[in-house]
Amino acid sequence: MAFEPVPLQPLERGYLTVLRIRAAIGWLFVAAMAAVADGFLQWRIGLSPGVVTGPFVVFAILSIVFLVPGRWRRRGYAFTDRELHVASGWLTRVHIVVPVSRVQHIDVSQGPIERSAGVATLSLHTAGTENSLVVLPGISRRRAEEIRDAIRGRISDAPW
Amino acid sequence: MSTPETSTVSEALPPRRLDPRTILIRSLQGSPSVILGIPVVLAWSRGDGVPVAFLLAGMALLLVVMLFFSWLRWRTFTYQILPGQVVITRGLITRTRRSIPAERIQDVSIKQGLLSRLIGLAEVRIETGGGAEDEGRLDSVSLSEAYRLREVLRGIRTGVTAAGASGHTGEDEAETLLFRMGFARLLGSGLFNFSLVWIVAIFGILQFFGQALGYDGDRWLEVVGIAERALESRLNASVLLSVAGLAIGLGLLAGVIRTVLQTYGFRLTHAGERFRYRRGLLTRTEVVVARRQIQLGLVERGTVSGRLGWSAFKVQTLGGSDHVSGRQELAPFARPAELAPIIALAGLPPFERSPLRPVSQRHVLRGLVGFVILPTVVLLAATTIFPPAALLLFAMPFTLAVALLRRRCHRYALAATSVQVTRGVLRRRDWTVPYGNVQVVTVRRGPVQRLLGLATVRIDTAGGRGINGPHVHDLDEAQAAAFVGDLIERVKALGSSTPSNAH
Numbered sequence: 001m002a003f004e005p006v007p008l009q010p011l012e013r014g015y016l017t018v019l020r021i022r023a024a025i026g027w028l029f030v031a032a033m034a035a036v037a038d039g040f041l042q043w044r045i046g047l048s049p050g051v052v053t054g055p056f057v058v059f060a061i062l063s064i065v066f067l068v069p070g071r072w073r074r075r076g077y078a079f080t081d082r083e084l085h086v087a088s089g090w091l092t093r094v095h096i097v098v099p100v101s102r103v104q105h106i107d108v109s110q111g112p113i114e115r116s117a118g119v120a121t122l123s124l125h126t127a128g129t130e131n132s133l134v135v136l137p138g139i140s141r142r143r144a145e146e147i148r149d150a151i152r153g154r155i156s157d158a159p160w
Numbered sequence: 161m162s163t164p165e166t167s168t169v170s171e172a173l174p175p176r177r178l179d180p181r182t183i184l185i186r187s188l189q190g191s192p193s194v195i196l197g198i199p200v201v202l203a204w205s206r207g208d209g210v211p212v213a214f215l216l217a218g219m220a221l222l223l224v225v226m227l228f229f230s231w232l233r234w235r236t237f238t239y240q241i242l243p244g245q246v247v248i249t250r251g252l253i254t255r256t257r258r259s260i261p262a263e264r265i266q267d268v269s270i271k272q273g274l275l276s277r278l279i280g281l282a283e284v285r286i287e288t289g290g291g292a293e294d295e296g297r298l299d300s301v302s303l304s305e306a307y308r309l310r311e312v313l314r315g316i317r318t319g320v321t322a323a324g325a326s327g328h329t330g331e332d333e334a335e336t337l338l339f340r341m342g343f344a345r346l347l348g349s350g351l352f353n354f355s356l357v358w359i360v361a362i363f364g365i366l367q368f369f370g371q372a373l374g375y376d377g378d379r380w381l382e383v384v385g386i387a388e389r390a391l392e393s394r395l396n397a398s399v400l401l402s403v404a405g406l407a408i409g410l411g412l413l414a415g416v417i418r419t420v421l422q423t424y425g426f427r428l429t430h431a432g433e434r435f436r437y438r439r440g441l442l443t444r445t446e447v448v449v450a451r452r453q454i455q456l457g458l459v460e461r462g463t464v465s466g467r468l469g470w471s472a473f474k475v476q477t478l479g480g481s482d483h484v485s486g487r488q489e490l491a492p493f494a495r496p497a498e499l500a501p502i503i504a505l506a507g508l509p510p511f512e513r514s515p516l517r518p519v520s521q522r523h524v525l526r527g528l529v530g531f532v533i534l535p536t537v538v539l540l541a542a543t544t545i546f547p548p549a550a551l552l553l554f555a556m557p558f559t560l561a562v563a564l565l566r567r568r569c570h571r572y573a574l575a576a577t578s579v580q581v582t583r584g585v586l587r588r589r590d591w592t593v594p595y596g597n598v599q600v601v602t603v604r605r606g607p608v609q610r611l612l613g614l615a616t617v618r619i620d621t622a623g624g625r626g627i628n629g630p631h632v633h634d635l636d637e638a639q640a641a642a643f644v645g646d647l648i649e650r651v652k653a654l655g656s657s658t659p660s661n662a663h
Contacts, residue, residue, distance in 0.1 A: 128599030
């Protein structure tokens with residue numbers, strides 16, 4: 001929308017899958033608890049099955065189909081060789097700018113779900129206090145390593 | 161200065177332990193709960209007929225156990241100064257050996273609590289600029305050992321830096337007095353530290369002791385009831401006024417006491433690249449702030465004292481501050497003319513008011529929504545359930561005034577070497593952040609802000625915590641984009657060198 005100092009690149013399509021799988025796992029736990037409550041209520045007061053679980057399942061499906069893509073679309077990044085931009089947030093939008101010369105060290109990580117979807121997470125550590133860790137998830141491993149190497153070349157002579 | 165150590169760099173003494181009196185201090189510090197517990201236990205046991213001697217024996221045993229553990233901790237804790245590093249070893253079962261490289265030592269500060277002062281001990285803290293609080297704490301050594309350590313550690317530190325620098329930062333450079341607070345000014349500043357919070361705390365403590373000493377809650381209620389009945393008959397304006405006057409008087413007194421305890425004998429001195437301040441009546445604190453540690457400068461003007469021309473100068477450092485905000489006060493209560501040389505010596509550019517620009521006019525609108533409209537709606541809703549909540553509605557004209565004045569007090573500018581921000585309707589704050597110390601810039605847009613097309617720019621620095629940072633609230637979105645672009649450009653132009661490194 002309005003605030004965009006640099007054109008942002010969207011995250012990998014695979015990261016949408018990662019977000020969906022994570023959301024599905026989370027909802028699975030919720031649904032399991034709802035099912036237990038359902039069974040209990042059916043046993044105690046003879047409520048017809050699915051009264052509690054049903055709405056949760058419907059909302060979970062709606063969330064995974066519509067809300068998660070919205071969240072994914074709001075995320076974006078840009079690497080301009082001298083700074084990294086990371087944008088995220090659905091209700092409150094946050095746009096973080098990290099000057100490359102301020103990066104203390106960098107990690108590239110890949111969890112099991114991320115690996116299956118072919119994406120990686122780039123973590124930048126800075127000396128700042130509020131944003132001591134800036135995380136950019138959902139880019140391809142090759143791109144993450146590219147950015148890491150580009151930044152690494154610049155921080156070798158930093159004073160701290 | 162105090163002890164002539166010439167061959168400090170090559171010192172390789174065997175590991176030392178802390179002062180043995182530390183054992184005593186630690187167990188005494190740990191025992192207030194035991195001592196406070198005595199009257200409680202006595203009060204309870206009166207009815208049950210438990211022998212008092214038995215209880216006292218139990219407490220003595222507890223003290224012995226505490227002494228033993230203190231001794232164990234003392235026994236297993238050693239420190240050693242080796243060429244180029246300090247090694248601290250501790251732990252009985254899990255031995256931890258921590259080595260602090262000399263080049264990472266920012267400085268050494270010394271702190272003395274009341275108990276420590278009585279027997280001549282001091283806590284030494286080796287500041288490294290790292291995040292960990294307890295990284296290099298020696299609690300406690302004798303005062304002379306503390307001074308010796310400081311000299312030695314400074315020696316190995318400057319030994320490192322002097323190799324690169326010109327080496328003019330000699331240890332015996334005379335310290336110049338920059339700022340001190342006389343008793344009259346101390347009292348004056350205390351008057352502006354008016355706080356009712358402390359009265360509440362005092363009543364809380366009284367209540368606690370009352371209970372601990374065996375008074376029943378009912379008896380208090382009874383007393384209050386009698387007082388109430390006595391008062392009701394003659395409750396009029398003059399009584400109310402005198403009660404209010406008493407509260408204000410107590411608030412003033414509490415402020416003065418707190419200020420005297422904290423800042424008694426405040427002295428700020430300067431030598432070479434370092435500031436050093438001492439303060440405190442009971443707990444004497446001596447802190448050294450190296451200039452290259454300074455991340456940003458903040459001039460704070462109080463609600464009333466600021467209008468009378470008094471302000472405080474604070475700096476944010478990488479570590480070493482006791483305060484939650486991570487800031488150190490270099491001058492608690494001073495005139496602008498007194499602050500100017502301190503700010504200059506801190507390597508910060510002066511705060512210039514004229515080039516400052518205002519934020520968006522919708523800043524006022526957002527203030528109205530957040531401070532007036534939303535609270536009013538919430539309060540009205542709350543009143544239907546809990547009628548006394550309506551009393552809080554009387555605060556609304558006040559918040560309305562704050563909301564309307566907000567934009568007038570909030571300005572920002574990108575100066576030659578620093579970003580400068582001023583904010584605050586009641587308590588006014590002027591920040592100066594050198595570009596070299598800007599770490600990360602964040603732009604936030606909440607739902608209301610997006611509706612109004614606004615954005616908040618937050619400037620993150622090392623060591624800064626809390627809400628009172630150098631943030632620029634409610635810029636127009638296009639304005640924010642330009643500001644961030646310009647700011648990042650200047651940060652990059654400076655590279656990664658801090659301004660003090662450039663000197």
